Amino acid sequence: MKLKLNAISKSFGPVKANSNINLTVDNGEILGLLGENGAGKTTLMNILTGLYKPDSGTILIDNQLKEFQNPREANKSGVGMVHQHFMLVPVFSVTENIILGTEPTTRFNKIDLKTATDKVVKISSEYKLDVDPNALIEKLPVGIQQRVEIIKILLRNAEILIFDEPTAVLTPQEVTEFFEIIKSLKKTGKAIIFITHKLHEVLEICDRINVLRRGKIVGEAFPTKTNNKKLAELMVGRTVKLRTSRRKMEKGKELLKVNNLSILSDKKEPILTNIDLVLHQNEILGIAGVQGNGQTEFIEALTGLRKASTGKIVYFGKECINITPRKIHALGIRHIPEDRQKQGLIGDFSLIENIILNTYYEKDFSNNLKLNWLNAKKEARRIINQYDVRTNSEDISANKLSGGNQQKLLIGREMSRSINLLIASQPTRGVDVGSIEYIHSQIIKARNKGIGVILNSTELEEIIALSDRIIVFYEGKIIAEFPSNSDPKIIGLAMAGVK
Ligand SMILES: Nc1ncnc2c1ncn2[C@@H]1O[C@H](COP(=O)(O)OP(=O)(O)OP(=O)(O)O)[C@@H](O)[C@H]1O
Ligand SMILES: [Mg+2]
Structure with missing residues (x-):
């Protein structure tokens, strides 16, 4: 699916979180979204997933105008998001979390956990996610919890996938594994938006990069034609020292x-x-x-x-x-x-x-x-x-x-x-x-x-x-x-x- 955001604006009282934002993502493409803290990245994605309504502007998916009243409607149109702060219930199992809100039921209106578990296993193996459907969320490392979130949106047939700072909580090993996962999602033709503060990550994994500053898109870049330093400057609007200087000191008491x-x-x-x-x-x-x-x-x-x-x-x-x-x-x-x-x-x-x-x-x-x-x-x-x-x-x-x-x-x-x-x-x-x-x-x-x-x-x-x-x-x-x-x-x- 192809996504196009047209002139999206959104204010919270006096704060202009998004201002006239245009953005596109193609199927099979990974778009990196960079920007300072508070630049408006999460807000824009929350609009795209139906959590917020824009004050003005339009969302087009495969050239069709969409007006989402809630996340469920966005889901139905193929948009899924893994949030910056996870939304899982710790005392529930993987499967219970995944089906929350869309529980399949048997003829007698009982939750059909068996069918749900089978679906989880199928998606987990299709994308090599390696998740135990019966494990309790609170017992799982963060990297696996994130995969649960991924299965959750894939099970709802998401074609446009949004990841809001997915790597912030991962170990380097988990980041490598996560990159493999999004590469395989890209191969199956998903359109992907990837938000991060780690510049080397967008350089490594993205096809194209958009930079937001104070609610506006201030630039577009391509990994082959840019570098850490240029991206940092575009984000912040000034030169950034990427290395800290430190003098030696005698230790005290x-x-x-x-x-x-x-x-x-x-x-x-x-x-x-x-x-x-x-x-x-x-x-x-x-x-x-x-x-x-x-x-x-x-x-x-x-x-x-x-x-x-x-x-x-x-x-x-x-x-x-x-x-x-x-x-x-x-x-x-x-x-x-x-x-x-x-x-x-x-x-x-x-x-x-x-x-x-x-x-x-x-x-x-x-x-x-x-x-x-x-x-x-x-x-x-x-x-x-x-x-x-x-x-x-x-x-x-x-x-x-x-x-x-x-x-x-x-x-x-x-x-x-x-x-x-x-x-x-x-x-x-x-x-x-x-x-x-x-x-x-x-x-x-x-x-x-x-x-x-x-x-x-x-x-x-x-x-x-x-x-x-x-x-x-x-x-x-x-x-x-x-x-x-x-x-x-x-x-x-x-x-x-x-x-
Ligand atoms: N529900 C809300 N009510 C009021 N203000 C909000 C709300 N959500 C976001 N904002 C404001 O909108 C601006 C953009 O926030 P947003 O969360 O989109 O930033 P971000 O680019 O995701 O930043 P970060 O990198 O820190 O996650 C901020 O000034 C924030 O305080
Ligand atoms: Mg954010």
């Missing part, structure tokens, strides 16, 4: 010492075994590793979100194992969690409320009787300006911000006020190249001022660019340690378990 730390799962299986590490002032310690090797649980133990079974965690010389997140926060330890929507922000709360979420009881914001909203508002404004959170009001709810702007708000909150130690997990997930530059420079500035940083990231490039020392997690253990500027290939081998 010891901030954190972890001794013989082990964590068991609910089923008493080991998740982490005998972890030992030390972090100093003026030091960025990078944790590299393929996701699922215990890093997440390690960070949860450090931040009071998970109980450790044995071992010691010592902050500033004082034993702090298994204390509450609030007590840890009071020590000046800040946490940027890996999942901004589950652990970082409350979507229905305003930006102001989110800014004081973990400090509302401090004397700047409270006198124990009443909250000081004026100060809270000031603090929110300051963070919004400093971290370039694109919004026209601090009173809107956080879920109205674009994905990357939610991330910037969260980082701004955690990196403000008195801070001694920063524990950052996937800090730049979903953030555009211009803002990555700023966030990286802020992390380095913090380290130069004496703050210690633990940086957990699946982006090896990010780990290497920022870290003074790098450790590698593998199967719940630290299996290697490297100095700064080590060869990514050698670190990569350690990540695969090769010592």
